[in-house]
Amino acid sequence: MMATAAEVLTHKPALAEPRSRKIVRVLAKSPVQFALLVLGLLWLLPTFGLLITSLLSPVDFQVKGWWQVFSAPHKLTWSNYDAIFHNSTILHSLLTTGEIAIGATLLPIFVAALAAYAFAWLEFPGRDWLFILVIALLVVPLQMALIPIFSLYNTIGIYDTVIGLILFHTAFGLPFAVFFLRNFFIGIPRDLIEAARIDGASEIYIFVRVILPLGLPAIASLGIFQFLWTWNDLLVALTLARSTQPITVAIFSQLRTFGSNIEIIAPATFVSLIIPLAVFFAFQRYFVQGLLAGSIK
Amino acid sequence: MSGKSVAVKSSAYRALVAAEPGLWRRYALAFGFLLPALFLLGIWIVYPTVRTIVRSFFSDSGGRFVWFDNYKQLFTSDILRTAIKNNAIWVAVVPALVTAIGLIFAVLTERVSWSLAFKTAVFMPLAVSAFAAGITWRLVYLKDPDQGALNAGIRVAKDAVSVPGVLSEASPSTPALSRNGGGLMLRPSSRPGQVVRLGLTGIPPEGVPRGAVQAVTPVPKPGAIDGVVWRDFKPGGGQPGQVEQGELGLPGVTVQLEQNGKRVASSTTESDGRFAFADLKPGSYRVGIGAKTFAQPFAGISWLGASLITPAVIIAYIWIWAGFAMVVIAAGLSAIPRDVLEAARTDGGTEWQVFRRVTVPLLAPVLSVVFITMVINVLKVFDIVIAVAPESVQSNSNVLALALWRTAFSGSAQFGVGSAIAVFIFVLVIPILLLNIRRFKRDA
Numbered sequence: 001m002m003a004t005a006a007e008v009l010t011h012k013p014a015l016a017e018p019r020s021r022k023i024v025r026v027l028a029k030s031p032v033q034f035a036l037l038v039l040g041l042l043w044l045l046p047t048f049g050l051l052i053t054s055l056l057s058p059v060d061f062q063v064k065g066w067w068q069v070f071s072a073p074h075k076l077t078w079s080n081y082d083a084i085f086h087n088s089t090i091l092h093s094l095l096t097t098g099e100i101a102i103g104a105t106l107l108p109i110f111v112a113a114l115a116a117y118a119f120a121w122l123e124f125p126g127r128d129w130l131f132i133l134v135i136a137l138l139v140v141p142l143q144m145a146l147i148p149i150f151s152l153y154n155t156i157g158i159y160d161t162v163i164g165l166i167l168f169h170t171a172f173g174l175p176f177a178v179f180f181l182r183n184f185f186i187g188i189p190r191d192l193i194e195a196a197r198i199d200g201a202s203e204i205y206i207f208v209r210v211i212l213p214l215g216l217p218a219i220a221s222l223g224i225f226q227f228l229w230t231w232n233d234l235l236v237a238l239t240l241a242r243s244t245q246p247i248t249v250a251i252f253s254q255l256r257t258f259g260s261n262i263e264i265i266a267p268a269t270f271v272s273l274i275i276p277l278a279v280f281f282a283f284q285r286y287f288v289q290g291l292l293a294g295s296i297k
Numbered sequence: 298m299s300g301k302s303v304a305v306k307s308s309a310y311r312a313l314v315a316a317e318p319g320l321w322r323r324y325a326l327a328f329g330f331l332l333p334a335l336f337l338l339g340i341w342i343v344y345p346t347v348r349t350i351v352r353s354f355f356s357d358s359g360g361r362f363v364w365f366d367n368y369k370q371l372f373t374s375d376i377l378r379t380a381i382k383n384n385a386i387w388v389a390v391v392p393a394l395v396t397a398i399g400l401i402f403a404v405l406t407e408r409v410s411w412s413l414a415f416k417t418a419v420f421m422p423l424a425v426s427a428f429a430a431g432i433t434w435r436l437v438y439l440k441d442p443d444q445g446a447l448n449a450g451i452r453v454a455k456d457a458v459s460v461p462g463v464l465s466e467a468s469p470s471t472p473a474l475s476r477n478g479g480g481l482m483l484r485p486s487s488r489p490g491q492v493v494r495l496g497l498t499g500i501p502p503e504g505v506p507r508g509a510v511q512a513v514t515p516v517p518k519p520g521a522i523d524g525v526v527w528r529d530f531k532p533g534g535g536q537p538g539q540v541e542q543g544e545l546g547l548p549g550v551t552v553q554l555e556q557n558g559k560r561v562a563s564s565t566t567e568s569d570g571r572f573a574f575a576d577l578k579p580g581s582y583r584v585g586i587g588a589k590t591f592a593q594p595f596a597g598i599s600w601l602g603a604s605l606i607t608p609a610v611i612i613a614y615i616w617i618w619a620g621f622a623m624v625v626i627a628a629g630l631s632a633i634p635r636d637v638l639e640a641a642r643t644d645g646g647t648e649w650q651v652f653r654r655v656t657v658p659l660l661a662p663v664l665s666v667v668f669i670t671m672v673i674n675v676l677k678v679f680d681i682v683i684a685v686a687p688e689s690v691q692s693n694s695n696v697l698a699l700a701l702w703r704t705a706f707s708g709s710a711q712f713g714v715g716s717a718i719a720v721f722i723f724v725l726v727i728p729i730l731l732l733n734i735r736r737f738k739r740d741a
Contacts, residue, residue: 045437046433047425065443065449115331115333122326141676144719147349147705147715165338173342175342232425234679235698236682238706276426288624288628
């Protein structure tokens with residue numbers, strides 16, 4: 001094995017040298033480190049650019065791009081954020097996004113957990129067939145549902161409502177959620193469940209007191225995925241709603257004049273991505289676990 | 298379900314259940330647990346799927362059965378053909394690139410101690426909406442090199458190779474000076490002992506080269522052609538072709554001397570605009586200003602224009618998904634037994650041979666999972682295209698899912714053709730997803 005960067009870095013040079021020279025020397029020794037450092041910075045650059053742009057006044061941005069702050073850091077200002085946090089459309093859309101994302105996370109998890117418990121631990125005829133059928137629905141792209149659901153929503157009057165969007169996301173989250181939870185639940189020791197049954201516990205009691213607590217890691221993974229998926233949605237909201245705008249749609253409606261609306265678009269976009277990022281950083285472990293368990297969407 | 302005793306117990310339990318009079322109540326209970334899921338799946342997935350398939354055979358208003366006319370549209374209408382062609386490009390390019398980049402990143406990060414930081418940086422875009430990521434890149438792609446970071450970077454590189462001319466905007470002040478290639482040429486020929494005046498106008502005040510001072514007309518010298526290049530403009534008038542008080546010389550201009558169409562000398566003007574060609578043989582010469590002087594600064598590549606938009610969107614998309622490929626492949630990589638790799642190394646394999654002959658074959662199942670997942674994703678790509686591509690070029694960057702939305706929901710409500718596009722996406726996705734599900738069942 002080659003020496004790790006930590007070993008290289010802790011190795012004290014005989015002569016004192018400036019830190020920058022030292023970094024250059026270490027990197028020159030290891031092209032892999034250098035390449036990864038450059039790539040990593042390159043990967044961060046677009047997001048960093050968005051952040052700085054969102055902190056520039058529109059007048060400054062028209063003159064020069066975000067890199068002007070390296071020579072003139074005093075140009076950074078909160079004024080754009082101040083403006084969007086006083087912009088009722090944007091504020092309202094953030095609230096709507098939150099409602100949709102939370103509703104469309106909790107509901108499918110609950111519904112899928114019920115079904116997954118039945119598929120894992122209840123006996124009924126045709127169980128395996130039905131389970132395969134549910135998983136088979138994974139192949140249906142949500143584009144298949146847009147036109148009929150649009151018509152249906154208009155007929156029953158839930159077009160342009162938060163509940164309509166939540167139900168759509170819930171249904172399309174179910175096949176994977178049922179599959180994922182059932183596979184987790186089936187790993188719960190049989191003895192635990194049968195002991196409870198022999199003690200006379202009802203299935204609902206077992207579901208609430210045994211399955212849900214033990215299934216928490218899987219539920220957490222699933223919840224994070226579902227939350228990010230629905231928070232980040234554009235297509236469904238764009239199709240099945242008009243004035244019920246989540247943040248993505250609110251930004252979308254500003255896009256026609258990208259250059260002149262940048263002082264709204266940049267900060268609003270940054271706000272829209274800061275929440276998923278926070279969720280991602282807080283639950284990174286679950287996120288990666290869920291990703292590895294199967295990425296099908 | 299490991300021990301034998303458990304199996305025995307479970308079959309005993311099953312017998313117990315079967316004998317129980319409350320059997321139907323148990324079935325009803327199971328049904329109760331399943332009901333909400335079945336209801337949602339039935340109304341929101343099964344019914345629309347059937348409905349969309351049926352709808353795709355009816356006219357856009359829904360009144361007329363049109364057989365396969367909507368599907369014919371898919372392959373005859375220019376807009377939809379562009380969408381299919383672009384989606385084919387996506388499928389051909391993106392899954393392979395994402396998998397390759399993910400593999401490279403996964404292998405390289407194994408060699409550094411700060412791999413977690415790197416992985417986090419590359420993985421981050423995946424947590425964010427494809428739409429927000431698209432906006433982020435639209436900002437990167439702005440055409441003006443003073444706004445778009447990508448063009449700004451290219452300008453830095455380009456200016457290092459070819460410096461923009463000192464006078465990118467200028468035109469001759471008298472008809473005697475005329476355009477010649479990228480530069481200017483004085484029409485009347487000159488002889489040694491003469492003085493030539495090369496007047497230029499149309500130079501904005503900020504376009505005057507730095508260090509310019511009052512222009513000076515040189516005195517004629519025998520055996521030499523002397524001259525001046527100056528800004529032949531004076532606020533409030535002045536006479537074209539005459540060097541006057543208040544008119545600035547233009548330093549740094551490349552002046553060229555030609556004889557019989559061949560360049561014989563070249564000189565650069567001083568801060569008062571003067572230049573001189575000395576020690577000339579008698580004869581007829583022509584004086585001009587080289588094209589280099591007027592070289593335009595880099596104006597920016599039009600990434601968001603009609604011709605480059607699809608590659609531009611694809612780059613942004615790869616930026617999002619490389620992290621996914623990297624994390625999945627890295628997990629596969631860490632599952633490869635270390636001793637297999639060590640054995641290959643002790644047997645004398647070079648790093649490249651070990652990678653090529655051991656690592657990649659062992660990773661093949663993981664690589665194919667990433668590849669297949671990406672094919673499915675790419676067939677349904679929507680948000681990023683609509684975010685990066687300005688509306689004016691969306692028909693150039695069209696893909697199937699965007700075409701569906703545009704035909705059915707943006708303006709025209711062509712539900713017949715829209716349904717046909719949806720079915721087309723569905724048919725393309727099915728075989729690929731079935732492959733993936735087979736893997737799921739194997740793993741389950």
